[in-house]
Structures are given as structure tokens and as C-alpha cells.
Amino acid sequence: MKLHNLILLIICLSITNKSFACKCVEYDKEKMVEYGLKKYDMVFYGELIKRDTINQTYSFKIIELFKGIFISKTIEGVSEGSDCGLFPDKKGLWIVYGNFNNDNKLSLSMCSPTQSQDFGLGWPPPPEFKRDKFGKIIEPTETDSEINYLKFNIETLRSFIYQLEKLRAYKLSQNKLPKNQKNVIYDKALIISLIINTLLFSMLIFILVKKRFSSNKQISE
Incomplete structure (x- = not known):
């Protein structure tokens, strides 16, 4: 239980540090797909098949392309170490919004609506602290933490499906050109x-x- 709470504390501290380094334009979740389609050159639904933590490179297999022209089914990317740079952390299904750098490599940003099926935009908030009748803070239990993560995972899946449906609707509208x-x-x-x-x-x-x-x-x- 203490280890679980320690992890949450580390995550919160890392978010605080990053918030000073990276400033993102705020947008409503209902408008995130429109924002992503307008700002980024490549938008696709794909699978992260390879990642190199030493060289900060990664590869996606494109399953469904929504914006951009790309012949190959595999696209290579690199994290350039900028304050807002995003390095995909887990293999699996992703919705990706990105631009190409000068080396024609895909570059992702933490400010984009890019997300995986398992992990959504941002980090899960820590469990709310409760107080007893004397005003003393009650430490969250392991069950509280698990419920908190479950809620976050449900919201992540909802966001993923919402984006995928909106992007497919956009693709369908483009087919009517x-x-x-x-x-x-x-x-x-x-x-x-x-x-x-x-x-x-x-x-x-x-x-x-x-x-x-x-x-x-x-x-x-």
C-alpha cells in the first residue's frame, strides 16, 4: 500500500516539474479531434511495435490512416528531447497525432491528443484524501488506489473510442469529396x-x- 502511494506521489511530482517546462494550449475534450486534425500532419490509428529507450526511437504499424500521405505501413519516429516531446511508453494500440521533423521522422508532442488504448491523456489523479471527525487526514487504502486507477482506465477507454469514432466520421466525410x-x-x-x-x-x-x-x-x- 505504501509503495502504491509512493508511486502516485512520484507521478504527481513529475507532472509538476513538466508543467513548468512544457506549456500546452488548452482545448476541450469534445474538440480534441478537430484540434489534432488541424494542427498535425499525420493522424492515424496504429500499433506501437518497437521502441528503443537508448536512442529514443520507435516504430508504429499503421492500421488506419486518417490524415497525411504515407506509402509504407510502418512509420519510424524519434523523441527529440524537447520539453514537450513525447516518447510512447507502452506497446499496443494508439491513436497518433504527429508531425515530421527535418529527418522525415515522426515527432510526437505531449500537447497533442495522442493516446494509447491503455493510457489516456495525462496521468491519473491521486486518490482524494479524506479526513476523520478530528480533521486528521486518512491515508488512502489500497482499495481506494485501485478504484482510482479503474476509473482512470474506464475514462481512457471512453476517450480512445470517442476519438476513433470521430476520426472515422472525418474520414468518411473526406471520402465524399x-x-x-x-x-x-x-x-x-x-x-x-x-x-x-x-x-x-x-x-x-x-x-x-x-x-x-x-x-x-x-x-x-
Whole structure:
């Protein structure tokens, strides 16, 4: 029980420290999807499949893309160590809002509505302290802490489902765009795909030529 309360205290202290370093624009939860779609270039529902705590890098498998153009099903990201930078902490399902940095890596922010299925926006608040009839603070029990975490997990799941439904509604509305606008989006994706495939094909030819040249050189020697 004491260990559980100590963990809550550490979390609260870490939040306090971060609050001075990172200042986020406040937005209503009802408007968080609209805010995220407007501010961030990439929005998707995906699975965190890899994370490297040493290099602060991570990889997501994109399950459903809502905003942005990305050919590959796997997207690489990096935490750049800024005050508001976010490093995904747990593998599993996520709703992600992010931008690309100068190295074309995904960058996430604590100020975005990004969340996992198991852990929502922010941290769970500590249990409320109760007082006895003499005004003395009653230490929260282990049951109080477990109930508090359960409430937070329920709210997290509600938020996750709410965001997913709103994003799918947005995607459906985009599918009703005029045909000429759809063609523009499709043409951009096709051009990017052709460029990438051309580069990959050029690299393959270069590797084959280099390998053949090395083999001929060894034979001549």
C-alpha cells in the first residue's frame, strides 16, 4: 500500500516539474479531434511495435490512416528531447497525432491528443484524501488506489473510442469529396510512390553493378 502511494506521489511530482517546462494550449475534450486534425500532419490509428529507450526511437504499424500521405505501413519516429516531446511508453494500440521533423521522422508532442488504448491523456489523479471527525487526514487504502486507477482506465477507454469514432466520421466525410479533389490526392500519392520505387530500383541496379564489378576484379586478381 505504501509503495502504491509512493508511486502516485512520484507521478504527481513529475507532472509538476513538466508543467513548468512544457506549456500546452488548452482545448476541450469534445474538440480534441478537430484540434489534432488541424494542427498535425499525420493522424492515424496504429500499433506501437518497437521502441528503443537508448536512442529514443520507435516504430508504429499503421492500421488506419486518417490524415497525411504515407506509402509504407510502418512509420519510424524519434523523441527529440524537447520539453514537450513525447516518447510512447507502452506497446499496443494508439491513436497518433504527429508531425515530421527535418529527418522525415515522426515527432510526437505531449500537447497533442495522442493516446494509447491503455493510457489516456495525462496521468491519473491521486486518490482524494479524506479526513476523520478530528480533521486528521486518512491515508488512502489500497482499495481506494485501485478504484482510482479503474476509473482512470474506464475514462481512457471512453476517450480512445470517442476519438476513433470521430476520426472515422472525418474520414468518411473526406471520402465524399468531389471527384477532382480525390484525383489530386490520388495523383500525389501515385507520384510519391513512383519516385520511391524509382529510387529503390536505381539503388538495386547500383548494388548489382557494384557486386558484379567486385566479382570480376577478384577473378582478374
